[in-house]
Amino acid sequence: MARFLLGTIPVIGHVSPAVPVVRELIKRGHEVCWYTGQAFQTTVEQTGAKFAPIRSWLDYSDLKNVPESVMKQRDGIEGVERLKFDLKNFFIDPAAGQVKDLLDLLYEFPADVLIADSMFLGMAWVAEQKQLPWAEFDSSALALSSCDTAPFGLGLQPSNTLFRWLRNHGLRWFFQQTVLRPLRAYTNNVRSQVGLPPSPVYFFDRMSPFLYLCPCIPEFEYPRSDLPPQVHFIGPLLSQPTAEFTPPHWWDELNGNRPVIHVTQGTIATNLNDLLVPALRALETEDVLVVATTGGAATDTLNLPLLPAHVRIEPFIPHAQLLPHVDVMITNGGYNGVQIALAHGVPLVVAGQTEEKPEIAARVEWAQVGINLRTGTPTPAQIQKAVKTLLVDSSYRTRVKQLQTQMQQYNAPAIAANLIERLAEIKRPVLNT
Incomplete structure (x- = not known):
């Protein structure tokens, strides 16, 4: 050995x-x-x-x-x-x-x-x-x-x-x-x-x-x-489901009839006003279930706007447990998060301009598995338009499923x-x- x-x-x-x-x-x-x-x-x-x-x-x-x-x-x-x-x-x-x-x-x-x-x-x-x-x-x-x-x-x-x-x-x-x-x-x-x-x-x-x-x-x-x-x-080197995960009380809502939109702030670029807050505003009138994670910050200490009834927010949820239920993921482009989304067949909205995130966003666009907003501080209107596009344009999901199949090999x-x-x-x- x-x-x-x-x-x-x-x-x-x-x-x-x-x-x-x-x-x-x-x-x-x-x-x-x-x-x-x-x-x-x-x-x-x-x-x-x-x-x-x-x-x-x-x-x-x-x-x-x-x-x-x-x-x-x-x-x-x-x-x-x-x-x-x-x-x-x-x-x-x-x-x-x-x-x-x-x-x-x-x-x-x-x-x-x-x-x-x-x-x-x-x-x-x-x-x-x-x-x-x-x-x-x-x-x-x-x-x-x-x-x-x-x-x-x-x-x-x-x-x-x-x-x-x-x-x-x-x-x-x-x-x-x-x-x-x-x-x-x-x-x-x-x-x-x-x-x-x-x-x-x-x-x-x-x-x-x-x-x-x-x-x-x-x-x-x-x-x-x-x-x-x-x-x-x-x-991809993916995280595995953890036996220690205790689902939040609202977990059964993931199995409802509404599309599930996951918004993740990530763990490096963690200013919630850059992505999470505009995403919540973008989706506040949409008939979807929004699941947001703050990158580890405790939700009761955050200066967030009044949350709509269809928003669920947590400091952290393991992607291995959450993504099988998700229809679209909004992210600032962290590499590991993007990879695990693709492995679960989830198309992406990417808005990241720090670290190497523009490169990852460009690859998402190039591979036709999501929409690159080409900014780290998107407006609610940009996010709303991108999410609606991914929900109705089946070509993105088809392409993501192709990559998912390749990853499974x-x-x-x-x-x-x-x-x-x-x-x-x-x-x-x-x-x-």
Whole structure:
């Protein structure tokens, strides 16, 4: 049996996809040591893995640990500048501390293979230092540069037209050589702190040369004629129904005759005035049942308008339990939420402009499984029109059902475990054949 050292960014969207893979590896008799934020200790230990906490860098699994000045600065910027700010503060700066902790862990837990989510730089650097094989898994849409796509972050779709191909080519050059070029020097400065030489690689083109796991199906990712051979589509890594779930008192209403519309604020961009409140206003006169979740915020502490009689609001409901009853989901575009909606055959209204959400919204539109509102602050009228369209235009549901059928052909945890075991066995790149 093999030993695996796993590192994940201490945010739910980076931790959750790893859970079913770790469970599968443990079930097969392997040992896993999982390094992430303190807030996820219980999650880690419930998989059977050994938990290793962050010690040498800011553990932002609890956002209270992030200095208020940092959050204020972040709130004052948007677009590409916020992207650069996030990459520096939450992904590049922590890498030196990650390396220190991981080297200490390797002394205590000599791993055969390293595993990390795609934004966890420290594991890649330790693999480089120690010459160890390592696997990488994506926690969002594939950001890798390609001759067939626009630069990641702009939310632009690929196209076969010459004009858009030239546009995308020019934007790629501009992004890599101008807009995000300072990130290369910034990253190399942090690399020098841990004794590594400069790297010429563009930030979003960092990738394990051994194994890269893409947790979706090809039908929901832009086609790339130059996709590296170590990239494997494994299907979505979905949360499973939990036995501990206690349905709210109104749960039987989900089985009524009205369409069920689910509004989710998500867990990162959590300003309820951006999406949840306008969605409630959009649907206040519609003959539907609205089920809203606040992203964890207690509903009795929220400054919400008077709720219509057909609205049910909770801090959190597991999607695995709720989505089988849902007809349309309104979301700001979190990757895991979108994936699980598609897996349940639910078309989407997407309104997100922070983090990588424009990219996910663009893929929803490109795959014809929902409507991209192209804003993070939609009006009630925009939401109402989109919901009505999805309820009456059967083409969206037909397309979602097609993707749902494709997803059902994949057992993502088993496929991932097979590939990781293969890497542990051969200690060289695991390539598509």
